Amino acid sequence: MEPLFNLKVVEMGQLIAGPFAAKTLADFGADVIKIEPPKVGDALRKWRLLKDGTSIWWQVQSRNKRSLSLDLKQAEAQDIVRTLLKEADVLIENFRPGTLEGWGLDPEKLLELNPKLIVLRISGYGQTGPYRDKPGFGVVAEAMGGLRHLTAEPGRVPVRVGISIGDTLASLHGVIGILLALQERHQSGKGQIIDIALYEAVFNCMESLLPEYSAFGEVRQAAGSALPGIAPTNAYLCSDGGYVLIAGNGDSIFKRLMTVIGREDLSSDPELENNDGRVKRVAELDQAIGEWAKLLNTDKVLAALDSVAVPAGRIYTVVDIANDPHYRARENIQSIKMADGSTLDVPGVIPKLSRTPGSIKTLAPQIGENTDEILKSIGLSESQVASLKERGVAFTK
Incomplete structure (x- = not known):
């Protein structure tokens, strides 16, 4: 049995930060229902390289999840979300602050509906503060968090790390927050709201950057491949x-x-x-x-x-990674069989637990692949589901 077996998670995120957090929970047994907009689904489906019209990245980010496609601008769809959240343990969202409230899904009201609910909110700048309403992507957060200033050769333009590290760091902080809240819920029986800002997840990893400035007025500068203050x-x-x-x-x-x-x-x-x-x-x-x-x-x-x-x-490229025997021995690379019968190498499940390890159980779903089964599981009849789909409230590809 996986450690998060029977944990019910509703994911209302998109792209990277929220979905990565939900993917991590799903890898360890959580039942994750991913809510996507009709027809187009999560924008990540079209990011980077596509195979048969869908991003290969999608197979990593959305594995082990079920897809429910709803038009959240419609009141009936919002009612469906409330019904799901009455029985859920966790809600994950990474919209701009105010989006949930605009749909009548204020976290405070959701906690009244389900006092045990844990709500993870990931946004660019957090739910409070003077910047809360600004749009924020990981690349901007990396700059504000202090990382981008250091990722450069001295005297040259600061560069990206090369991946969406700001989003991923926020996701991992969010998972930590969820696990902390679950542990506390064992004592109190109550849920709570977790507020994660992309920039502060980056800032939390900036080591001695701030105290060095506070104590000595030292402004750490870009140092290329060296590690300033630690030699050689x-x-x-x-x-x-x-x-x-x-x-x-x-x-x-x-x-x-x-x-x-x-x-x-x-x-x-x-x-x-x-x-x-x-x-x-x-x-x-x-x-x-x-x-x-x-x-x-x-x-x-x-x-x-x-x-x-x-x-x-050595400095590895993906070719080195794919051919490295240590990666294979540690099951950092796993091969999955796609719907068309082809195989695809994807990252394995991390971290490794000795007694209750996580696993890849299902492929990433098509848009609304599980809409019918999820709606029926909350008490809707076949005719009611059909009506919702006919009127564009729900969607199945």
């Missing part, structure tokens, strides 16, 4: 044009690193025994490591570092 840690060019990331910043690790590159003078230098001393001479250390690395190809550099237990690794 950087990416070093090898003779074959590849880069190896080397983290020699532990005191004993540093000594082993200097020995393997033939710099015993640095290994035994008392000024370099601790990190603060090494930071003062980081340029010298980077030069020494870089001169050694560029004489060897990537494989030989990694073999030498592995032999003395210095943390190091």
Whole structure:
């Protein structure tokens, strides 16, 4: 039995932040009903690369979910949502603040309807504060949270991390919030509202950024592949044009690193025994490591570092990931069979639980694939369901 078996979740999210949180719960047994608009469904269905008209990403983000397609602008659809939420444990939404209220689905009213309901609200800037009504996407949140300023080579334009990291961080904070609220509900029997802002989920991961400024007026700057204030840690060019990331910043690790590159003078230098001393001479250390690395190809550099237990690794592309035996051994990559009989590699379920692991149980649904069964499960007759569909309140593809 999976750890969230019998947990009933209604997802009213779209794109990334809300749906990723719901996907995480579904992977571990939660029954997730995803509510989508008629005909077009969640916009993520058309993002990135499409196979047979639907995004491949969709198979990751919406696996293990059921799709109920409703026109939430209509009062009857809103009534259906209320009926579902009377028996639900969790509601997840990531609309702009005020959207739920505009549909008459104010979380406070929903809690009156179902006092045990836990409501996760993810938005760009949160449900309060002067920016609450501004539209916010993850890319903007990453900038406001302080991350974008640091993701650059010194003196060059700050760049994206390359994925929607702001959305994903908010999702994971949201899942933590749901699990905390569920644990507290065991004591009180009451639900509550969780308010997550995209920017603050990023900010929460910014380590010592703020206290350094508060204590010293220090404004951390972009440092490329280095890790400011921790040395030596950087990416070093090898003779074959590849880069190896080397983290020699532990005191004993540093000594082993200097020995393997033939710099015993640095290994035994008392000024370099601790990190603060090494930071003062980081340029010298980077030069020494870089001169050694560029004489060897990537494989030989990694073999030498592995032999003395210095943390190091190549920079993986998806080709490296797909062919790496460790990924396969850990079931980080799983193959699923698509409706057309083809197979598709997708990320496995994380985290790994020893006794009650999660699993991929069903493919991502088509728009409104489960509309009929869900509506009938709340007491509607076949003729009532047909009427709702005829009038555009509900939809099945």
